[in-house]
Amino acid sequence: MSTALPRRRPGYGQLNDSNPLVPYLYLLPHAIFFFVFVIYPVGYGVYVSLHRWDLLSESRPFVGLEYYRALFDFSTPQAQFFWKSLLNTTFFTVISVPLLVATSLGLALLLNRPILGRAFFRAVFFLPGVLTVSVMGILWRWIFDNQIGLVNAIRTDLFGNQPIPFLTTEGLAWLPIIIGTVWWTIGFNMTLYLAALGNISRSYYEAAEIDGAGTWAKFRFITLPLLAPITLFVTVTTVLASFQLFGQTLVITNGGPSRSTQSVIQFITEEAFTNYQFSSAAAMSFVFGLAMLIFTYLQFKIMARDAKGGS
Numbered sequence: 001m002s003t004a005l006p007r008r009r010p011g012y013g014q015l016n017d018s019n020p021l022v023p024y025l026y027l028l029p030h031a032i033f034f035f036v037f038v039i040y041p042v043g044y045g046v047y048v049s050l051h052r053w054d055l056l057s058e059s060r061p062f063v064g065l066e067y068y069r070a071l072f073d074f075s076t077p078q079a080q081f082f083w084k085s086l087l088n089t090t091f092f093t094v095i096s097v098p099l100l101v102a103t104s105l106g107l108a109l110l111l112n113r114p115i116l117g118r119a120f121f122r123a124v125f126f127l128p129g130v131l132t133v134s135v136m137g138i139l140w141r142w143i144f145d146n147q148i149g150l151v152n153a154i155r156t157d158l159f160g161n162q163p164i165p166f167l168t169t170e171g172l173a174w175l176p177i178i179i180g181t182v183w184w185t186i187g188f189n190m191t192l193y194l195a196a197l198g199n200i201s202r203s204y205y206e207a208a209e210i211d212g213a214g215t216w217a218k219f220r221f222i223t224l225p226l227l228a229p230i231t232l233f234v235t236v237t238t239v240l241a242s243f244q245l246f247g248q249t250l251v252i253t254n255g256g257p258s259r260s261t262q263s264v265i266q267f268i269t270e271e272a273f274t275n276y277q278f279s280s281a282a283a284m285s286f287v288f289g290l291a292m293l294i295f296t297y298l299q300f301k302i303m304a305r306d307a308k309g310g311s
Helices: 022-049 066-070 077-111 118-130 133-143 150-159 174-198 202-210 215-226 228-243 247-252 264-273 278-310
Strands: none
Touching (some): 022 278, 066 278, 077 118, 077 174, 077 264, 077 278, 118 174, 133 174, 174 228, 174 247, 202 215, 264 278
């Protein structure tokens, strides 16, 4: 007597293997959104950068790589301002990223200890991250205001010193931007480190204590290597966010003084929506995007190799 079970017909929860289009139907909604919001805008941007785009003219002739070549002709204002703003953004990234990574790690190590009010302090350091960039910018612009700011009020009222024109002095104008950004975003990285520290088994530290390891040895040979993957993630995402600097400089200094704090995205926005040079702005966007891709790829390769070696 045959014991073979009858073949079930495909029903609810079962895929019909005879139709090869079924998997693609599941991908179709995402593919539509990806095309509408990624592929089409990027393709249209490339098209704009290759034509002389004038909103008041019906003729938009093809000019090829003219606007890309102009970015490397340093006799033009566009090239000078673009590379200066890119240098400003790079300076901000080089200064702010180590501060954000090191300070968030330090806070996470402190708040990972069983101290009184630990949950309260975690909330205090995380709360600034819920503010919008405009609120954060207005707050730190007031703190470092040339005349009525909190810093200058303390200097003049308590110590009798003359006020310092932070917002109109090259170099000093970066202080409210960098300090404000660290204060504003440190909570997110701190939370990531706290989650990673919570996953480290206590048995590693107990074994190290038996071998006579001190606090620094445990941090160097246990904590840091085990935090290498999250440090890679935090560093890469912080670098990407820092290169997207825009709101802080716009609200706090408006790119001044003398464009010394103008970010590259701020200049691209000015080129497009103030000067109405859409083709030039599109070319700048793609050059900046390409530089970001190369930098991120190299950074990820180097740090991933170090993290793998450390683990």
